[in-house]
Amino acid sequence: MQEIKALSLSKKAFAPFGDILDTQGTPDRIINHGKCERYNDLAKLDILDGLAGVSLFNAVARSLPYQLNMMERHPLGSQAFIPMINEPFLITVAKDHQGHPDRPQAFLSSPGQAVNLHRNIWHGVLTPLQEPGLFAVIDRVGAGSNLEEVFFKTPYLITS
Amino acid sequence: MQEIKALSLSKKAFAPFGDILDTQGTPDRIINHGKCERYNDLAKLDILDGLAGVSLFNAVARSLPYQLNMMERHPLGSQAFIPMINEPFLITVAKDHQGHPDRPQAFLSSPGQAVNLHRNIWHGVLTPLQEPGLFAVIDRVGAGSNLEEVFFKTPYLITS
Numbered sequence: 001m002q003e004i005k006a007l008s009l010s011k012k013a014f015a016p017f018g019d020i021l022d023t024q025g026t027p028d029r030i031i032n033h034g035k036c037e038r039y040n041d042l043a044k045l046d047i048l049d050g051l052a053g054v055s056l057f058n059a060v061a062r063s064l065p066y067q068l069n070m071m072e073r074h075p076l077g078s079q080a081f082i083p084m085i086n087e088p089f090l091i092t093v094a095k096d097h098q099g100h101p102d103r104p105q106a107f108l109s110s111p112g113q114a115v116n117l118h119r120n121i122w123h124g125v126l127t128p129l130q131e132p133g134l135f136a137v138i139d140r141v142g143a144g145s146n147l148e149e150v151f152f153k154t155p156y157l158i159t160s
Numbered sequence: 161m162q163e164i165k166a167l168s169l170s171k172k173a174f175a176p177f178g179d180i181l182d183t184q185g186t187p188d189r190i191i192n193h194g195k196c197e198r199y200n201d202l203a204k205l206d207i208l209d210g211l212a213g214v215s216l217f218n219a220v221a222r223s224l225p226y227q228l229n230m231m232e233r234h235p236l237g238s239q240a241f242i243p244m245i246n247e248p249f250l251i252t253v254a255k256d257h258q259g260h261p262d263r264p265q266a267f268l269s270s271p272g273q274a275v276n277l278h279r280n281i282w283h284g285v286l287t288p289l290q291e292p293g294l295f296a297v298i299d300r301v302g303a304g305s306n307l308e309e310v311f312f313k314t315p316y317l318i319t320s
Contacts, residue, residue, distance in 0.1 A: 021296065023218050032285040035220045036293075041213035041301040052212055053201035054240055054276065054298060058183050060195045080214055082296040084272060086245045112244060112294055116214065125192040133196075134272055136181065136242040138214060138298060141201040 001157040006064065006090060006106035009113060017093040017121050019043050021080070021114040043116035043138070046078040050142025059126045059133035068092055069155040071101045071122045073148050077140030080116035081126060084134040087111055092124035092158065100150055106158045161317040166224065166250060166266035169273060177253040177281050179203050181274040203276035203298070206238040210302030219286045219293035228252055229315040231261045231282045233308050237300030240276035241286060244294040247271055252284035252318065260310055266318045
């Protein structure tokens with residue numbers, strides 16, 4: 001199995017795949033009479049042929065090293081994953097190569113970070129590292145097929 | 161000061177004000193090859209004259225008893241508050257009475273619950289009870305005035 005080391009999320013490395021939602025940098029506004037920072041409009045929502053909705057995902061926690069045996073993508077919409085616990089989670093993504101995922105890349109979030117995967121980006125399924133594996137997800141809701149899956153002959157091993 | 165006791169969030173009591181996003185009941189789908197529950201499309205997003213966006217709010221934690229001295233509402237859009245820590249937070253809401261908030265009602269969420277306030281519902285500012293007071297917020301992004309505020313002559317005292 002090929003090993004892939006999970007890196008800390010950084011805006012530059014993650015830019016080809018999606019947005020990082022966090023409180024780095026200066027807030028766009030101070031609201032609520034000084035009591036609250038607003039970091040405004042951090043995710044490029046990109047929904048075709050449907051509407052954006054808010055759903056909850058409750059996933060089984062995984063651990064590292066983690067065998068990545070498939071990836072998926074959603075041609076009709078971006079997908080934002082907001083952890084509802086203050087813990088890191090694992091994000092796996094890949095560039096496209098002729099309709100299949102190229103060699104995957106792996107990232108570990110920091111507590112307080114969320115991500116928005118851009119439309120049609122190859123990614124592994126949601127992989128919390130702690131329970132409850134509870135996330136709010138902002139993605140396309142609506143009828144029609146919006147899922148492509150590719151299973152690897154040989155899994156990759158994601159390591160810390 | 162008039163005291164208002166904060167109640168546990170319940171769908172029936174909260175229905176006039178907004179949606180509760182949680183994992184009560186049966187998931188709408190099991191996804192990711194059995195590893196993830198999806199509770200689908202839980203928030204009535206209602207955005208006029210603009211787009212829904214995802215922002216982060218980082219608010220100072222409060223404690224109970226809490227003096228509620230003002231409320232606000234947003235005529236142009238609903239507002240979903242998703243806690244990024246697994247802790248309760250305080251939600252204060254009121255029905256409208258001739259353009260002003262009627263007697264407020266107060267609710268305490270359970271860990272793992274988020275809420276979506278419907279468009280134009282009177283509510284107190286975001287009041288986490290633990291730090292980091294970090295929330296993802298799905299609301300209207302765009303130009304134009306979308307805030308009405310009312311300050312009370314005599315604050316209300318929210319108690320546990």
